[in-house]
Amino acid sequence: MENHVPHFAVIFTSKRRPQEGDGYPEMAAKMDALAREQPGFLGVDSVSSPVEGTISAITVSYWQDEESIRAWKRNLEHLLAQKRGKENWYLHYEVRVAKVERMYSGDEILE
Structure with missing residues (x-):
């Protein structure tokens, strides 16, 4: 991601039950592709891990x-995915929005 400062980060943390064939991976991939098409989208980072019979994730x-x-929050396809998530997939989730004032990478030497 290029250095677009300031910008905003939407931090989505979730906990869900792993269920084979529940359609979650497909929907997540679809939402990722759709988000990338939205005006103002700059990038995304995501990771998930099994934790005590659930899958904890942060995007x-x-x-x-x-x-x-x-x-993005008002996007019709995203709204439908949110509804499905609340009804079928998520045990718990939280959304945080933060303003990013500065950024740097490990490639930069700080003095």
């Missing part, structure tokens, strides 16, 4: 501004 998406985030 951080990066957006140019808060209006881009609101537009």
Whole structure:
């Protein structure tokens, strides 16, 4: 991701039950591809891990501004995926929105 400062991060943490054939991986891939097409989308990082019979995950998406985030939240396909997630997949989830004031990578030498 290029250095677009400031920008916003939407931090989505979740816990779900692993269930074969429940359609979750397909929906997650579809939402990832759809988000990448949205105006203001800058990038995404995601990781998941099995924890005591559940899958804990964190996905951080990066957006140019808060209006881009609101537009994504209102996207019809995203709304349907959210509804399905609440009804079928998630035991618990939280969403946090944060403003990123600065960023740097390990490739930079800081003095």
